[in-house]
Amino acid sequence: MATGDGPPLSMRPFPVADKSPKSLADFIARVNALPGGFRSVTETSLEEELGARRDGTITTTGGRGGEEDAAQDDDVDMSDDANADDDEEDDDEDTAAKDPMTARMEVLRNIEIAEKTNMSPPSSLPPPSIASNTAMLTLDSLSLLLSKHNPTQASLTLSQQLRELVGIGTMGADRLDDANTTPAKTRDCEAVAAGWTLMEISRTRDAAEDAAAFLGAEMAAEGRYWEGVMGVRQAGWSVCRVPGGSGTGDASTGLGVRFGFSEAAPEFQRNGLAPIRRGDDGVPWLDMGRLGGTPERLVVTYERGGKVVGRAASQELRDDDGDDNEAGGDLQARVLGARNTIFAQELWHELTREARSLAAYDVHPDDEKRLVCAVDADARIIVELLPASSSSSSAAAQPHLNDHDENLPENTTAEAISLALHILLTYAHRCNELLRIRPLPPHVPRTRGQHVHTLLRPIIARLLYARSARSATQLVGNLVQTLRRAGVTGSSFTLCTPQPTVADFAAAAAGPNQPSAAVSLVRHMLQPTDFALDVALLPGGDDDDDDGGGDVSFTVRGRTYLVPVTATYYHVLAPAGAAVHALCAPYPDGYPDLAALADYLCVVAARALAAHYLRRRRAAAAGAGGAGAGDSAAAAAVQEEEEDKDKGQTWVLGALGTRIRHARDHDRPQLEFVVERDAAAAAAAEEEGEDGGAAALRLTVSTDRQSWTWSASNSENSAKETLEAVIDKVLQ
Incomplete structure (x- = not known):
């Protein structure tokens, strides 16, 4: 709104703060700030100063310089007349020093501030801008308009100065012209509103049906998952929580099954726990990431004259090994396969360690996962660590193998060697357990160290x-x-x-x-x-x-x-x-x-x-x-x-x-x-x-x-x- 439309404003300048001491403590502090302080004040000098003030003149006494006495007289004079004279002199000096345009803009700004606040702003804060003043005036106008209908809500934004000046509910607004609304148009609007309502209801119903179907599928999937987990539990396997893992997607804690051996080598003890994951259809599957992801078995082959005369390979899963998400997969069989895998890996690890000390008996590694042991000049035994999918079909990859491994003459010997290796590693685990649980004399250490088991x-x-x-x-x-x-x-x-x-x-x-x-x-x-x-x-x-x-x-x-x-x-x-x-x-x-x-x-x-x-x-x-x-x-x-x-x-x-x-x-x-x-x-x-x-x-x-x-x-x-x-x- 224009400046002239508002209430009359006071053109009185802002009051200037009084520079005289407000209290005796302030006066004492000022005296101490002068050179010499109270030590330079004597009874004679005070009497002379009082007389000079009474006469209107100041003389130099007390052995002090004229400039110092004049400064001290000015500071000690606490009369209103002296302060008024000093203020006028300061104002005259400030007015002479300022630019006229700058002074004009400052006056206009102060006028706008006075219109809004009707009070002087603190000297320590900068004056607000014109835009902020306009925004505050607009807010006060709207708040005053709303105070007629909702005084409680409007009073939160109405300024205290305007409330005291005009009060609450003093401004109102009415409609001058009625809207051009007909009954037909009203019915159309109601029909459109009803249509929108029905559409939203239909959309809500579809969303509820989708949510119900999703929850039903999730319930069925969770049921299949927990059925598999309980089957593993009832089969005797230890089901526990996987540290830092996730077993069921949204679950905060994962479930795993422990299939390893407590007395195995340290590097294989850590791999004896695998999480049980849930597939998209709820079928549980075993995560064998730590074991390489592929089941492995130890295969013993007996060769004589360059021909395979005996072979021992365990009967394993026939599901192409690796499609763990297949619906027909048996979780218990996979846990058993994981147990056999970690046992075969540990057995192979121990065999390679022992083979280093059996070179005199013609035992040497032939490949990364192939160990050869010569029986005599024409016969040898080959121990291999192969994936379970290729352990039974590796004969097809080797042209010198017979077509029917089950009818080889030395199958019994190869199977006896394979069983003996597994039994001896189990016996080594048993010896480690006895060493751990049985009491020993104090002078006998329990540390096992890197002991090489006798297997080969x-x-x-x-x-x-x-x-x-x-x-x-x-x-x-x-x-x-x-x-x-x-x-x-x-x-x-x-x-x-x-x-x-x-x-x-x-x-x-x-x-x-x-x-x-x-x-x-x-x-x-x-x-x-x-x-x-x-x-x-x-x-x-x-x-x-x-x-x-x-x-x-x-x-x-x-x-x-x-x-x-x-x-x-x-x-x-x-x-x-x-x-x-x-x-x-x-x-x-x-x-x-x-x-x-x-x-x-x-x-x-x-x-x-x-x-x-x-x-x-x-x-x-x-x-x-x-x-x-x-x-x-x-x-x-x-x-x-x-x-x-x-x-x-x-x-x-x-x-x-x-x-x-x-x-x-x-x-x-x-x-x-x-x-x-x-x-x-x-x-x-x-x-x-x-x-x-x-x-x-x-x-x-x-x-x-x-x-x-x-x-x-x-x-x-x-x-x-x-x-x-x-x-x-x-x-x-």
Whole structure:
């Protein structure tokens, strides 16, 4: 609104603040601020000053300078007249110094401020602008207009000065002209409003139906999810909260299942917990991100001659591995698969660690996830960590594999090796648990450190044991078969391989603080393994002969050690008074390989045959002397034998014990007994990768003019006569 339309304004200038002291304290402070303070004020100077003020003049007294006295007089003079004079002088100086236009604008601004506030603004705040003044006037006008209808709400924005000046509800407004509204137009507006209302109601109904359908789908999805979780829980798995994870989308805390092993290596303990995620359709699936996302299994392959003869792979899921969101997926089966995966990964980790110390046994890594262990020159075992999807179909990727892995001849061996590896790792977990829970003496530390578990070494020892038992049995069998071909029908052997079972340890495990029968069985597997061959080379007879011609029998024991060196040692055992000690005493420390054992058996067999048939020759001569006393020729022969025996010069053994000769008549035929390995058969066995020490043996009986040979491997070239007939013919 215009400036002239408002109420009359006061043109009085803003009051100037009084510069005189307001109180005695202010006066004292001002005096102290002067040079010298109260110390420069004397009674004489005060009297002179009072007189000067009374007379209207100021004189210089008290030894002070004129300028200082004048300044002090001006400060101390607190009369209104003096202050008024000073103010007028200051105003005159300010007016003379200001620009006229600036002073005009300042006056106009002060007028506008006075119109609004009717009071002087504080000197410390800058004056408001014209725009803000207009805005405040507009706000006051609208507030005053609304105060007639809603005084409570309008009083919140109405200024206090305007309320005191004109009051509340003093301004009103009315409509001058009525609106041009007809009944038809009113009905149209009502119809439009009803249409809009119906449209909004329909939209609200559709939104409610969509929300109900969404909630129904969410309820069904949540039901499927929790049904799967409860199934895992009821199956015995530990369901717990995943730290910092999210299991059901909107849930603040995630659910997971713990399928790992508490006594595993630290790097595998952290991977033993996986969250259970919820798919879009509510089907729960296991997040195997920490395990690589792909189930893996340990596959054992047995190769001989470059061809696979045995294979062991576990039966796993056949759903292409990785489509965890498939509706038909079984969560429990996937948890079990995750458990098998982490177990296979830990087993592979421990196998690679142990393989570093088994290079002497031809164990070496062939690839990143492939470990090769040589069984002999022609056979090897391959351990691989493969994805479960390719573990059963890897045969198709390798052209040398057979089409039907289930019918391979060495599948049992491969499966036994795979099961043994899993059992040994489980036993290592059990040992870690016993070390953790059992009390130990204070001086024994509980720290386990980086202990390398024994997993491959027992497998190597067991394979070596089987190969040694097979080779030793073949060696002794060839010797016995050779003697039987020569007519020694009493020669035989028996193989004994003690194999304890869980039932053997069940009784010992019944006591308190005793390991279970299964643990005892595994411990027995880690001990040295024995096999025994009870050998009877020659039938029994008179055991009192000094030449050792009695019953020749002994036991060949093979023992396979795991530590410190995995090897098989052979020992020949016999009672203290056995004939074998007189013929050829066995080496008490045993024989380190099969070739040394074969050499000993050849020597003892040759000496036993020579001593046996020498004893039979003497017995036959003695029997012939008693039966044929009436025959003159027989009587002469018997008499000759008796004379030779009396002189100590009859049929005797040679220096090596393998030859029968006549002690007096050197021209008579001599029999040489030789038991040796067949060189051709040994070379063929070595070419086939078998132990040459277990090759076929042959027995040779020879004189100076003729020889007879019996062999177990070559029956066509063997002599047709028996050994006894040859000896009777030569020594007649």
